Amino acid sequence: MLDREFFLGFIKIHILYHASKEPIFGVEITEELGRHGYNLSPGTLYPVLHRLEKAGYLESTSEVVNGRMRKYYETTGEGKHALEESKKRIKELVTEVLEDK
Numbered sequence: 648m649l650d651r652e653f654f655l656g657f658i659k660i661h662i663l664y665h666a667s668k669e670p671i672f673g674v675e676i677t678e679e680l681g682r683h684g685y686n687l688s689p690g691t692l693y694p695v696l697h698r699l700e701k702a703g704y705l706e707s708t709s710e711v712v713n714g715r716m717r718k719y720y721e722t723t724g725e726g727k728h729a730l731e732e733s734k735k736r737i738k739e740l741v742t743e744v745l746e747d748k
């Protein structure tokens with residue numbers, strides 16, 4: 648579905664944004680995106696995280712929490728650069744689409 652493709656782009660930007668503030672893990676991301684109205688299954692989220700990591704936008708570290716391995720993701724310098732580029736485009740998009748000039 649086409650709208651799914653749009654949302655995946657938005658989701659990636661949310662992830663890069665939040666992971667640039669502090670390291671985040673999967674469940675946290677799912678909850679955060681849920682607050683924004685995205686209902687994300689692990690089957691959707693994890694491939695997105697992997698792609699962002701493979702592209703060099705995120706890096707992960709594993710930590711044992713309550714006896715279980717937890718993977719934290721953080722935005723890399725390259726990811727921050729991509730985020731800044733996205734911000735410019737978001738601004739432009741919002742100006743055009745929402746303000747309807």
Ligand SMILES: [Zn+2]
Nearest residue numbers: 661665679683
């Ligand atoms: Zn967000």
